[in-house]
Amino acid sequence: MEKSLVTIIYKTANGNRICVEVSTPVKELLEQSDRQIRSQRRQDRRHLDYVDFIGDLSDTAMNHPQVDAADLLIRMESYRQLYAAVNRLSEAQRRRLLLHFMDNLTYRQIADLEGVNPFAVSHSIKRALIQLRKYLTD
Numbered sequence: 001m002e003k004s005l006v007t008i009i010y011k012t013a014n015g016n017r018i019c020v021e022v023s024t025p026v027k028e029l030l031e032q033s034d035r036q037i038r039s040q041r042r043q044d045r046r047h048l049d050y051v052d053f054i055g056d057l058s059d060t061a062m063n064h065p066q067v068d069a070a071d072l073l074i075r076m077e078s079y080r081q082l083y084a085a086v087n088r089l090s091e092a093q094r095r096r097l098l099l100h101f102m103d104n105l106t107y108r109q110i111a112d113l114e115g116v117n118p119f120a121v122s123h124s125i126k127r128a129l130i131q132l133r134k135y136l137t138d
Contacts, residue, residue: 008020096110096121
């Protein structure tokens with residue numbers, strides 16, 4: 001019995017396209033591997049963002065010696081808790097929250113970027129804020 005082949009198209013770094021024919025199980029395995037790699041990259045980015053964030057706080061303390069060390073430690077712990085809480089949100093909530101509050105995009109701008117209704121973005125951000133409050137008060 002012959003297995004049917006499916007075509008997978010890959011885009012190279014220089015913009016060329018490569019077509020590869022593989023069996024369906026191989027295609028599923030490649031897709032699973034791709035999802036795992038993307039997930040790991042997201043985790044790595046979140047970790048690097050946190051390390052950069054804490055590094056920036058430390059640099060601020062070094063550049064402003066009048067800041068009380070105890071206050072800085074309390075602030076760093078608060079930021080660490082907030083960062084951990086934000087990372088507990090769903091990918092969509094976290095992305096929308098950061099686009100809205102960090103990049104100052106409106107709900108409509110985010111909706112246009114994602115191809116969704118502005119109400120969905122608004123609802124998602126409101127739910128994210130409720131979740132953050134819950135995570136931070138537990």
